[in-house]
Amino acid sequence: MQLTELYEQVIAGNFRALARAISLVENEMPGYGQFLQELTFTRFTPVIGITGPPGAGKSSLVNALVGTLLAQKAKIAILAIDPTSPFNYGALLGDRIRLAQHFNNPDVYIRSMATRGSLGGLSDKIIEVTDVVRNAPFDYIFIETVGVGQSEVEIAGLADTTIVVMVPEAGDEIQTMKSGIMEIADIFAVNKADRDSADAFARNLGKMLHEKPAAAWNVPVIKTIANKNEGIEELLAQIQKHTQINQLNPKKAFLLAQKALQLIQKQRMKDIDRIGLKNQIAQLLAQNRHFNLYRFIEKYYT
Amino acid sequence: MQLTELYEQVIAGNFRALARAISLVENEMPGYGQFLQELTFTRFTPVIGITGPPGAGKSSLVNALVGTLLAQKAKIAILAIDPTSPFNYGALLGDRIRLAQHFNNPDVYIRSMATRGSLGGLSDKIIEVTDVVRNAPFDYIFIETVGVGQSEVEIAGLADTTIVVMVPEAGDEIQTMKSGIMEIADIFAVNKADRDSADAFARNLGKMLHEKPAAAWNVPVIKTIANKNEGIEELLAQIQKHTQINQLNPKKAFLLAQKALQLIQKQRMKDIDRIGLKNQIAQLLAQNRHFNLYRFIEKYYT
Numbered sequence: 001m002q003l004t005e006l007y008e009q010v011i012a013g014n015f016r017a018l019a020r021a022i023s024l025v026e027n028e029m030p031g032y033g034q035f036l037q038e039l040t041f042t043r044f045t046p047v048i049g050i051t052g053p054p055g056a057g058k059s060s061l062v063n064a065l066v067g068t069l070l071a072q073k074a075k076i077a078i079l080a081i082d083p084t085s086p087f088n089y090g091a092l093l094g095d096r097i098r099l100a101q102h103f104n105n106p107d108v109y110i111r112s113m114a115t116r117g118s119l120g121g122l123s124d125k126i127i128e129v130t131d132v133v134r135n136a137p138f139d140y141i142f143i144e145t146v147g148v149g150q151s152e153v154e155i156a157g158l159a160d161t162t163i164v165v166m167v168p169e170a171g172d173e174i175q176t177m178k179s180g181i182m183e184i185a186d187i188f189a190v191n192k193a194d195r196d197s198a199d200a201f202a203r204n205l206g207k208m209l210h211e212k213p214a215a216a217w218n219v220p221v222i223k224t225i226a227n228k229n230e231g232i233e234e235l236l237a238q239i240q241k242h243t244q245i246n247q248l249n250p251k252k253a254f255l256l257a258q259k260a261l262q263l264i265q266k267q268r269m270k271d272i273d274r275i276g277l278k279n280q281i282a283q284l285l286a287q288n289r290h291f292n293l294y295r296f297i298e299k300y301y302t
Numbered sequence: 303m304q305l306t307e308l309y310e311q312v313i314a315g316n317f318r319a320l321a322r323a324i325s326l327v328e329n330e331m332p333g334y335g336q337f338l339q340e341l342t343f344t345r346f347t348p349v350i351g352i353t354g355p356p357g358a359g360k361s362s363l364v365n366a367l368v369g370t371l372l373a374q375k376a377k378i379a380i381l382a383i384d385p386t387s388p389f390n391y392g393a394l395l396g397d398r399i400r401l402a403q404h405f406n407n408p409d410v411y412i413r414s415m416a417t418r419g420s421l422g423g424l425s426d427k428i429i430e431v432t433d434v435v436r437n438a439p440f441d442y443i444f445i446e447t448v449g450v451g452q453s454e455v456e457i458a459g460l461a462d463t464t465i466v467v468m469v470p471e472a473g474d475e476i477q478t479m480k481s482g483i484m485e486i487a488d489i490f491a492v493n494k495a496d497r498d499s500a501d502a503f504a505r506n507l508g509k510m511l512h513e514k515p516a517a518a519w520n521v522p523v524i525k526t527i528a529n530k531n532e533g534i535e536e537l538l539a540q541i542q543k544h545t546q547i548n549q550l551n552p553k554k555a556f557l558l559a560q561k562a563l564q565l566i567q568k569q570r571m572k573d574i575d576r577i578g579l580k581n582q583i584a585q586l587l588a589q590n591r592h593f594n595l596y597r598f599i600e601k602y603y604t
Contacts, residue, residue: 033596036594036596037594037596037597037600039594039596040592040594041591041592041593041594042592044591127595128596131595248584248587248588250584252587253580253581253583253584253587254580256583256587256595257576257579257580257583259595260579260583260595260598260599260602261571261574261576261579263595263596263599264571264574264599264602264603265567265570265571267599267602267603268567268570268571268603269563269566269567269570272563272566274559274563277559277562277563278555278556278559279555281555281558281559281562282550282552282554282555285550285554285555285558286550289343289346290342290343290344291343292338292339292341292342292343293429293433293558293561293562293565294335294338294339294341294565295339296562297562297565297566297569298339300562300566300569300570301566301569301570
């Protein structure tokens with residue numbers, strides 16, 4: 001299949017073509033660069049990032065949101081970031097089973113992506129893959145992170161709306177809250193809100209948020225019980241309200257600039273024959289004890 | 303001071319100039335690239351890498367070796383890699399105190415370098431710093447690693463002679479030996495050899511080594527008790543024997559090729575105005591929902 005044809009089928013909503021296009025980009029198969037350059041981004045699909053600590057109920061929440069949106073005849077894509085670490089497999093399997101009820105729904109596309117060793121972060125292909133999905137006819141794209149390491153910072157750059165899922169912890173303290181999490185949340189979901197401490201927790205969270213200077217968007221705190229479908233409609237209303245204000249995400253420029261540098265770097269290193277370089281250095285070392293690496297590489301500077 | 307003058311003083315053995323030169327390179331101060339390109343490597347100073355698990359007695363062994371070498375009127379440089387992690391400070395302080403008896407000796411130069419977050423590895427400047435030290439008039443350069451993570455692999459590329467320090471563990475099993483450690487050792491030191499299990503441990507280690515195909519150099523296993531100065535002369539004799547055979551270390555080419563790529567990459571990215579790029583992307587995003595990053599960066603490809 002030609003790249004142009006593949007792209008046309010992605011735009012038309014063919015899931016099989018979308019899966020192929022994602023694999024093309026994720027695995028850097030021949031033509032992936034050209035394919036990315038052809039993306040037109042004619043539609044605007046809100047990207048909803050879901051993050052929060054492990055065990056907060058992110059998957060259950062996505063599951064509940066998707067169920068409600070499907071009832072509204074929406075088309076949904078879910079990108080689930082899977083940690084490569086074997087320590088998480090158990091929890092993960094449970095998460096995916098929860099999502100399984102939507103697996104065969106023709107209005108839901110689910111793709112899981114490995115973090116590929118970028119410890120706790122998102123996959124290093126997540127920006128490209130999201131860009132591919134943004135060209136397919138979905139109404140919402142959900143990205144669910146593993147909620148550890150750098151993933152919060154990255155999701156905040158990638159998503160148009162970032163939901164931070166919390167659980168009411170022992171007491172009403174928010175001491176354990178990771179620094180930086182206040183800054184990235186567009187919406188807080190206090191899940192498992194049937195716990196005793198939920199009200200106090202949500203109240204304190206709201207107080208902390210009000211201490212910040214007033215902004216164009218006031219970060220709401222929504223109590224949810226994902227597996228009982230409680231609070232989901234309210235959460236959805238806030239998501240839809242936030243995607244409407246449609247303001248530019250300042251973190252997105254930073255994330256894309258980083259990605260741009262990464263791509264330029266890769267391209268600029270392409271013409272270097274790594275094996276040749278290694279052999280040449282080995283030879284020079286064998287011949288010459290006075291070998292100066294710093295002088296040797298000067299010829300590669302462009 | 304001019305760079306040329308600084309370099310002349312390094313060659314002449316001025317410790318203060320050496321310290322300045324190392325700082326120049328370690329902190330990438332103006333002129334550091336030029337300084338590195340001026341290194342002539344007229345002398346050959348063997349670089350002795352000391353690695354092994356934490357608590358094996360690496361610092362005590364270096365201390366004992368240095369004491370013996372000083373009695374032979376040798377001049378020594380010690381590069382000690384310090385983990386940046388706060389978890390290791392206690393142990394580290396003890397190690398450094400052990401070395402302190404040599405601190406004021408005019409024939410010993412001691413420099414400690416932080417790992418700088420490259421988790422458990424060597425400092426990312428260790429190759430450059432070692433190259434600077436190799437131009438000063440020392441008879442031996444010792445590099446002591448923290449003995450965790452990647453440091454063994456890196457030290458094996460950097461050192462002319464790699465000593466792996468082990469302690470006889472419970473029983474005579476060498477089950478816990480990290481994979482890869484057999485490949486990097488030029489000499490094994492079984493330290494704390496006054497433990498009951500030492501003989502069996504050293505014997506088994508020797509057996510494992512003999513199972514490998516015969517090579518130009520047979521890896522010796524030396525029993526030492528560093529803090530009683532036992533086995534040190536024998537260890538030193540093996541070090542001197544190994545530095546005499548003077549064969550090319552095949553891992554060195556690999557390590558230097560990696561470093562070369564890293565340096566070339568850095569140089570090639572120098573002309574990109576990162577802040578400008580970020581602002582430009584932010585502007586394009588604000589103006590244009592259809593912004594295609596992959597097309598945008600094409601102009602940066604050289």
